[in-house]
Structures are given as structure tokens and as C-alpha cells.
Amino acid sequence: MNLPEGVVIHGREPRPGGPQWTERYRGAVMNTFGDPQRILVRGEGSHVWDADGNRYLDLLAGIAVNALGHGHPAILEAVTTQLQTLGHISNFFASAPQIELAERLLELLDAGEAGGRVFFANSGTEANEAAFKATRRTGRTTIVAAEGSFHGRSMGALALTSKAAYREPFEPLPGDVRWVPFGDADALAAAVDETVAAVILEPIQGEAGVLVPPDDYLAAARRITTKHGALLWLDEVQTGIGRTGDWFGHSPSGVRPDLVTLAKGLGGGIPIGALVALGEAATLLGPGNHGTTFGGNPVATAAGLAVISTIEKDDLLTATRSRGDQLAAGLGANARVESVTGRGLLRGIVLSEPRSADVQRAALDAGLIVNAPTPDRLRLAPPLVLTEDEAADAVRTLSAVIDEVLS
Template sequence: MSDMAVTRELFDQVMVPNYAPSGSIPVRGQGARVWDQQGREFIDFAGGIAVNCLGHCHPALVGALKEQGEKLWHLSNVWTNEPALRLGKKLVDATFAERVYFCNSGAEANEAALKLARRYAIEHHGPEKTQIIAFHQGFHGRTFFTVTVGGQAAYSDGFGPKPADVEHVPYNDLDALKALISDRTCAVVMEPLQGEGGIISPNADFVQAVRELCDQHNALLVFDEVQTGVGRTGALYAYMDLGVTPDILTSAKALGGGFPIGAMLTRADIAASLKPGTHGSTYGGNPLACAVAEAAFDTVNTPEVLAGVKEREGWYREDLAKINAKYQCFSEVRGKGLLLGCVMNEQYQGRAKEFLQAASEEGLMVLIAGANVVRFAPSLVITREEVQEGLARFERAVARVVNG
């Protein structure tokens, strides 16, 4: 197998066509740098979509993987294991939560959260309390339940009848939420900063009011922190800076630093509704994933790294302002910490993808969040030099687009 020619063409021959990946194939990474098959270097501002919180091949993660890889990979949940218990204890100690459920991804964490919210409401308030309210442009995963709760119908249309009793209102629109919420509502599901929807921050008074409305109607507040969690916004979890505590929180992406893992966190009284047999995951909480995640969590959850995220946000904002003063293509830079979005102004509407492609040609990996936002979600420990070099490449990419 090793002498097989592995090219981008092979993708089209063997893979289901739901992705259209870049022409170059990365083969190696170190810190915030990645090299492709041809040895071409990229600066990574994409972070595997906010996953690689410690960049590539961080020694703490490599060490944890190698060490656990020699011990135990998988048991099944007929037994528990030490890495899962240690990671669970650390998550509980560091957050509002009292109980943790492990799975493999953000979608699975959200699936568990939605099932728990429904089950809790039905057990405590009766069979009518099933309505889930979420927000337009929200994103919660691609399982059929989570993609229906996500606020982009295009992602859930065309697959037949959708899970019922799921409704959407505009983000930051308190009146719309007030008009819809009732004692039939079992949960309000929201990102404390919309990621895929365009890097939209919540108004502080809006978040407070959502919490109060949930309390009034005995509805659970579910925070999807898959993208915002584990240091991304400069707090360990975004809710900590908002002065609002959810009832259920979901975490994934950066939690494993690149190794697949997800977690749903909640209070003990709510968790009680998932009794043995009600929900599960074959790989969830396996020792290999939990050992790597524990190393990632320990590394990020320090005052130095979290303060460093806010410092790095300053580096980005300062240099992006200089670039924009020259080329005038962004109306604003949105977001918080190291989840940032450059928003196209009127002249460049719908052209975010052109900036992404030009960046790639200049040796820079970036993301988009919709047609109008170029998104950055780099390593939380990216160096000043890597940021400067990446933004120099970004400036050349911007010049390319602006000058046609």
C-alpha cells in the first residue's frame, strides 16, 4: 500500500462527493505550520476549524497519545477507565457542571443534550413539554436531530420528514423569542457566539433575558460551546464571560486538541434522567481519547494560556485594521478571542471564498463562515512571529483579490 500514488485525484475516485477539498494534501504539521506533499509551507489560521487548540504535534498531546497508546485504547462502557474519570473530574471542577457524558464529536454531544432535555421535560412536566427553540443561522451538527435544530434549513432539507417540534427565531431578537416561548418549551439551544452563522456575538442583555425566560417557563438553557469552548474566546468556556450559566453545555473540537472527543456537561438533577440504558456511545469516553483530551485541557486551562488568547486577539485586530485601512474590503472584524471574522463590506458581498482561495495560494490556511465572512480560528498558543507571517500572507491575498 505504501507505494500507492496518493493524489488529490484519488479523492474523486474513492470518496463520497460531499466535500470538495483543496488541491494540496497536507502531510505534516508543527505548531501553526503545515507542509503539503510538495513540501510547501502553510501558516495555519484555520486550526482544523477551531479544533487544534495547541497547534500541530504539541509535545503534551503527542506524549499523552504515545503513553496511553501503550496501555489501553478501548474497553467499552461495560467498564469505566482512569483517563475518563480524571477528565470528568477536571471538567466538573472547572465548570458549573456536576455530571459529564462522553462521546466522539460535537454533533453527538448536542444529540445527547437534546435527548436529555426532552426526556427531562417529559419526566418532570409531562408529555406535552417537547418544544425546542433554536436560532436562525445556528449550527449544531449533522445528525438528523442536530441539523434540524441548526438554523439553516438547506442543511436539513431533502432527507424526508424532520424531527418535529423544533422552531427557530433570529439570534439577538428578544421579542421573537418572547413571542414563541411557552410552558411547552423544553429547551432553548444557543451558541454563546454563533460560529458557522458568521461569528455573531450575543448582546449581553439578550443572553441574560434568555436565561430569565427559560427560568420563567421551566425550560432548560442549552449552550452549544463546541466551537467556543476550551479557551477559544479567552475564557475556559464562553458562558463564564457572559454572567449566565446554562443548564446543559456541550463541548468538543478543542477539547481533544485534534483527537475526536465530545462531552455533554450538566447538573446532577438533570443528568438523573439518563438512567442506564437510555443513551450510549460505543467509543464514548474511551481511554485513548480521554488521555489526549486531559492533556489538552490541562495545557489550555491555565491563566497564562487563557490570558494569552486575549493578547493574541489584540495582535490580530491591530494588524487587520492596518490591512483594512489600506485595502478597505471589510466592514468590521467580529468575534472574540481567537474566533474572529472579517466581514465583507458592500463592495465585496458574497466573495469571502475568493479571499480564502487567494490566501491558500499565498501559503495561508483560513476559513469562511458563510459567503461574507473570512474566519480565523488558529492555535491558542500561536507565536507572535507566526501571526505576523500569516497576516503578511493574508495582506498579499487581500491585495490579490482587491486588484483582481
Template sequence: MKRWINSLQDNYGTPSIELVSGKGSYVKDAQGKLYLDFLAGIATNVLGHGHPAIVKAVTKQVSTLGHVSNFYAHPNVLQLAEKLQKFTGDKSARVFFCNSGAEANEAALKLSRRTGRTSVVATKESFHGRTMGALSLTGQPSKRNPFKPLLRGISHVTFGDSRAMKRKINKRTAMVIVEPIMGEAGVIVPPANYLQDVRRYCDENGALLVFDCVQTGMGRTGDWFGYEYSGVKPDVITLAKGLGGGLPLGAMIALGPASHLFKAGDHGSTFGGNPIATAAALAVISAIEKEKILIHVNEVSSYLFAELALVPGVTEVRGAGLLIGLTLDQGCAKELVKKSQELGLLINAPSESIIRIAPALNISLRDAKKFVTIFTAALAQVRHG
């Protein structure tokens, strides 16, 4: 990777492989080696690589209308906003489009300032992005500390601890931001009534409740956003990753009174909601609906949860849909990622004892079985040398 070292900044470190092509749930490196992709661009390529619907939609759009800026409307942005509004089940919902999850969370943070309040409550170990506002929300000291001072007035409490959340929210709180399931922290599912409790505390104090659905959204958990299991309706939803099916696209959706907080000129994004990215998003949604992928997600998920729980060395399987975290009985997760790559499998280790998998939502049961076989072999080799 000499060319990488000589031309790119070192913020990612040096990648171990160079990928040159992909089809479905497989990618190929520069040496021609195939890998089963069980990370999907970190929960982004929800239809895998080279899905015909996305290829067709993007090709048609780029030859028709490429970029218009937000001085003008175009059909795709209107249709996509209406689709997302429908998925919320609330006609009051209004959408702001941007390019990433960090930008969506920055927009939510900025929106909360329109309440006249400035205090924010987030959770420890959360991940909301790396731009300065989103980083201020992120509850991971290793990512935050080198860039202090960050925004003031942001407190972090333990995820899943309702009492801690209740103590921190007050009449000065502008917003509370939580992930329905924590992704970057290792796929952590909160207690059953946690989101309901947070909703109640926000209502009692007039604070906005923001659900960061960047990683859980767009069918990843078997639902459109990932918070539906709670029965709670937030004031703000942030989306990205799977929304564009591999193209950069994010969204901040505000509901109810929050949908009217932004006024003309308050916020913007040059590329947000551009014709090409929104064409891809519409193709993603159409494919999910036509191919009944949400049902498929739950079927494959049931298989993986059952099979992975039986793998020697796995002590816990958690998550929802195809966002799954595996806790190992040894601190060998990083080594397991390397061994899996050697055996033709791409996975991720958020920490030394946790593996995260997030394959394409249309992954076949056959490839899910192949994953279990390779993963089991890789873990056995790592545990026993």
C-alpha cells in the same frame, strides 16, 4: 485528487490540497509547500500540530490501555469528568462523553425528552451538527431542506432577538439551544443581555437552557466554555472540537436537576470517553493551564483585532479570543481563501463576504503578525485584481 474522487463519497467535494504533516501552527502538503494554519481543523487543534504533551500522552496511553467500552471505568475518564465539572463551578455537574459536537447535541436533545416535553427552540443560521437530530436543530435551510422531514416541534428564531425568543418559549418547551457566539454563521456576537434574557425566559417556563460551546469552548474565546462573559449558568453545555486537541471527543455536561434526567440505559457511546481521546484531553487542559494559554489568547486576540480593523477592505472585526470573523466590503471571501492558500495561508469563508479565523490557541505573536501581512496582501490582490 483522482484517488479522492475514485474512493471517497462526494459530500465534501474534492479538496484542493493534500496535507501530510504539521508542526505547531504550520502544515505541509504533498508537494512540500508550507502553510500557516489559521483554521486549526476548524477550531479543533487548540495546541497546534504535534504538540509534545499530546504526543506523549497518546503514545503512553495507546501502549497501556487502548479501549475498554463503557462497561468499565478507567482513570482518564474519571479525571477528565472531574476537571470539566470544576470548570463549570458547579459540583452538581455530570458529564456524558461522546465523539463529536453533533453527538453532544444529539445527547442534549435526547436528555430534553426526559422532561416530558418535546418542543425545542433554536436559532436561525445556527449550526449544531449534521446528524438528523442535530440537523433539525441547525438553523440553516441549505443544509436542512434536502433531508426533510426532520424532527417535529423545533422552531427557529432570529439569533440575538430577545423578543422573538420570549414569544416562542412556553410551558411546552423542553429546551432552548443557543451558541454563546455563532461560529458557522460567521462569528456573530449577540447583544449584551441576550443570554441573560434567554435564561430568564427558560426559568419562567421550566425549559432547559443548552449552550452549544462546541466552537467557543476549551479556551477558544479566552474562557473555558465561551459563555462566561454573560454571567449566566446553563442547564446543559455541549463541547467537542478543541476538547480532544485533534482527537475525536465530545461531551454533554448537565447541571443541577438536569444532571439526573438520564437513567441507566438511556444513552450510550461505544467510543465516548475512551482512554486515548481522554488522555489527549487531559494533556490539552494541562498545557493550557501550565502555559497560561488563556492569558495568551487574549493578548494575541487584542493584537489581531486592532491590526485587522486597519486592513483595507475589512469593514468589521468581531468575535472573542481567537474565534474571529471578518466582514469584507466585497463578496470575494471564497476567492480570498484561494488567494491566501496560494500565498501559504489557510483560512475559511463561511459566506461570500465573511472570513473566519480560528488558529491554535498557542499561536505566537510572530505568526500572528505574519498572518496579518499575508492576509493583507491576499485581500489587496483580490480586491484590485
């Protein structure tokens, strides 16, 4: 490849070190993910290093998880201090970080006089399972979900996930689910009636390649669900906690959902999920209706508080918008890029040819971690602490790789 000065392509086969670890992985870890692309051993800021000493600019952040990058001192301090103070308790008891984080989430969602309540889990899938159970308490059973959606891999969350390759091996799945095209308000209106318990939507579809609906789509969804007495459930697992340059992906729409599910960036790398129910929906789950062993534990909730506090203190929402615009402008200038979708630091790079997997592999060899969710799209979801210089390096390197692969 004829790449710019300073851009180095590593060999296709990992150097000594990686192969041994990969062989041990094959012998010990269940084969649900295939062979790992690399064996990573260390991270700092927006970079990670593999077992062979190669450095990578992480433009995926654990799939939108490491909001503050790797090894951020605020998370390290919060987790270490909390673990030294109080590590795990059952949900027969409560802790100060659990209560404080629930309060902060309600503030960020502007719960207002109607109030709300939070159920803490360990992942986005678990948060969606909790929300699914809450919808059953309405007395209705039908859920309307969008084509192209991804809500998790457990049986309940999978029932709401549209990709046939994920669903079909495990059918029949629970629930009565109606599918509608994402972003089509007319189709949504036709699908919702008085039998529908909830409509579940992602403000931006991540696994589908970072698809953004029309500006009035969520507002239309709110009107439609209100008309028929159904819940509006927004899956903010990937888009929430600053990822799009706002606290939540739905924030620019001005709508008030009934249910919001969160995870990924909330813990900055520490496993946590949350179902936030607003207004009357906050009363749907009561004692004995749901539970968890680890959900809301002091360490994970302390990490969540540290993430929110750091985003506020360092004005990372503004930085996220700026870096996202920088990536979009730089990559959008490439003649082989049809468009750049998304907002903030959740971006889809639409290629002129369906070779995203080839570009992703070449980018990894060039020291960039990106994702290829669909044949013609790359997904970028870097840490919110990505610097201007790092974003410029990402544009330069990824543009060169795209040119070389698609030439």
C-alpha cells in the same frame, strides 16, 4: 499580485504529487466534501505542509479543533502513554482518565453544590444528539433554536441547524423546532412558553460568520428559560475550551446553563465530545437511555486532560486574548475590512465586498489557511499556541491578499 516581500503565491494548480493524490481521493472517498483544497502530509505547531512541499500557516486549526496546534508534545505523550497502558474498554467499565476528565469539566463549569454529570461522545454532533435526547426526558418536545445556527449533520442535530441547504434534502426531520433571530431577546421571549423543553444557543455563532450577540443576550435567555421551566442548552462545541480567551464562550455572561455540549478543541485533534448536564438536568439520562461504544475511551480522555492541563500551565487563555486582539487590530485597520467580530482566537473578518471565497483561495495560494463561511466573511480559528510573530505574519499576508483581490 503585488505582494510584500517574502509573500509567495503558489500556482493555482498543485505541483506534481497533489494531482495524483486527488485522483486517488476521487476514486476511493465518498464525494461529500468535493475535491480537497490540498493534500496535507505533515504538521508542526501552527504550520502544515502539503504533498508538494508547500508550507501553510494554519489559521483554521481543523475548524477550531487543534487547540495546541499540530504535534504538540503534551498530546503526543498523553496519547502514547495511555495507548501503551490501556487503549479501549467498553462502557461496562470505566477508566481513570474518563473520570478525571469529567471531574475537570465540572470544575471548569463551576458545577458547585448542585453538581453535574458528563456523558462522553466522539464529536460535537454526538454530544448534541445526547443533549437532544435529554431534553425529551423533560416530558416536553419543543425546542427553540436560533437562525444562523449550526449544531451538526446527523438527523437530530440537523433538525436544530437552520441552514436550508443542509436541512431540506433530508426533511422531514425529527423534533418540533421554533426558530428565532439570533441575538433578539424579545423574539426569544415571545417564542418560549410552558411547552418548550429547551432553548439551544451558541454563545457565538461560528458557521454564520462569527456572530456575537448583545452582551445581555445569554442572561436574558437564562431568565426566559427559568421563567417557563425550560432548559438552557449552550452549544460550546466551537467556542469552548479556551477558544474565546475564556474557558467557555458563555463565561463572561455569568449565566449558569443546564446543558453544555463540547467537542473540537477538547481533544486537541483526538476525536471526543461531551454533554455536561448541571444541577437537576444531570438526572435526565439514566441507565439504558443512551450509549456509545467509543465515547469516553481512555485515549481520547487522556488527550482532553492534556489539553486542559497545557492551557492552564502555559496560560494560553491570556495568550489567546492577546493574539486575538492582535489579529483584530491589524486586520481591522485594512480599509477593505468593514469590521472584525468575535473574541479571542475565534474571529470573523467582514469584507467590504461579498468575495470571501476568492480571498480564501488567494490566501491559500499565499500560504494561509482560512475559511469563508459566508459570502462576505472570513473565519479565523487558529491554534491557541499561535505566536506573536505568526500573528503578525498572518495580518501582513492576509491584508495584502484582501487588498489585491478586492482592488
